Amino acid sequence: MRRADLIRxxxxxxxxxxxxxxxxxRQHLLRVLDSLERTRMSQARFREERRAxxxxxxxxxxxxNKINPGWDQKVGTVLAAEAKPELLDKIARExxxxxxxxxxxxxxxxxxxxRTLGRLARHPYSAIRENVARHPxxxxxxxxxxxxxxxxxxxYLVAFNPNxxxxxxxxxxxxxxxxxxxxxxx
Numbered sequence: 001m002r003r004a005d006l007i008r009x010x011x012x013x014x015x016x017x018x019x020x021x022x023x024x025x026r027q028h029l030l031r032v033l034d035s036l037e038r039t040r041m042s043q044a045r046f047r048e049e050r051r052a053x054x055x056x057x058x059x060x061x062x063x064x065n066k067i068n069p070g071w072d073q074k075v076g077t078v079l080a081a082e083a084k085p086e087l088l089d090k091i092a093r094e095x096x097x098x099x100x101x102x103x104x105x106x107x108x109x110x111x112x113x114x115r116t117l118g119r120l121a122r123h124p125y126s127a128i129r130e131n132v133a134r135h136p137x138x139x140x141x142x143x144x145x146x147x148x149x150x151x152x153x154x155x156y157l158v159a160f161n162p163n164x165x166x167x168x169x170x171x172x173x174x175x176x177x178x179x180x181x182x183x184x185x186x
Contacts, residue, residue, distance in 0.1 A: 019067055020100040020125075026060035029053055068099045078105045085113040092116050100125045107131035114139040121145060126152050133157035140165045147172065 015021075033053045036046070064071040074091055077083055092106045106112055107120045107128045114137050121132045121142045132138050133146045133154040140163055147158040147168060158164050159172035 016098060017063070018098045018100040018125075019064055019071065019102060020104070022060050022063050022067075023101050026057055026064070029057045029060065033057065068096055068102065071099075071102070075102055075105065078102060078109060081110075083109065083111055085111050085116070088112050089116040092120060097123070100128070104128050104131065107135065110136075112137060114142070118142040129154060130157060134161060136162060138163055144168060 033050065036049055036053065039046075041049075061072070068074065074095075078088065078091060088106050088109055088111060092103060092112075095102050095106075103120060103123060104125065104127050106116065107123075108131050112120075112135065117132045117135055117138045118141070120128050121138070123129060129146060129149065129152060132142065134157045138146075138161060143158045143161055143164045147155040147164075149155075155172050155175070159169055159176065164172070
């Protein structure tokens with residue numbers, strides 16, 4: 001290992017540990033455990049490393065459940081294709097705001113209702129708002145609001161949503177044409 005690999009780049013501020021981050025860490029630890037189990041080494045070292053990894057995996061699971069009790073079961077419910085819209089709405093309403101992963105899954109679910117999507121359209125995580133902007137169940141009112149988002153230019157996704165009101169779709173398509181023409185002149 002090079003010394004440069006050990007240098008940590010200082011960050012300006014601390015980021016919030018959302019379920020998106022914690023789940024990703026747990027998945028990486030599980031892959032490391034899989035790799036360890038396919039590696040030849042002494043039994044003593046294997047047991048020591050496996051115990052350490054299992055402890056870290058358990059710690060991430062505890063952390064997920066502190067944010068949202070029963071987290072893995074809720075994710076499993078949302079991942080089921082046959083999940084009912086009412087159940088998705090209930091899980092979305094009860095989920096803490098920092099449960100980015102679960103809420104992102106709901107915003108992608110084909111059975112999410114317009115009401116659920118309307119609520120998720122106000123979430124601070126950009127991937128959730130993007131999913132709502134392209135979701136075929138998003139209602140016109142939600143799409144109009146997303147087209148005006150100042151934090152993130154979602155108008156492009158809204159322009160292609162079949163539920164976007166015709167007059168708004170024409171305005172957004174005209175904006176695309178103008179941007180394309182301006183880019184072609186450069």
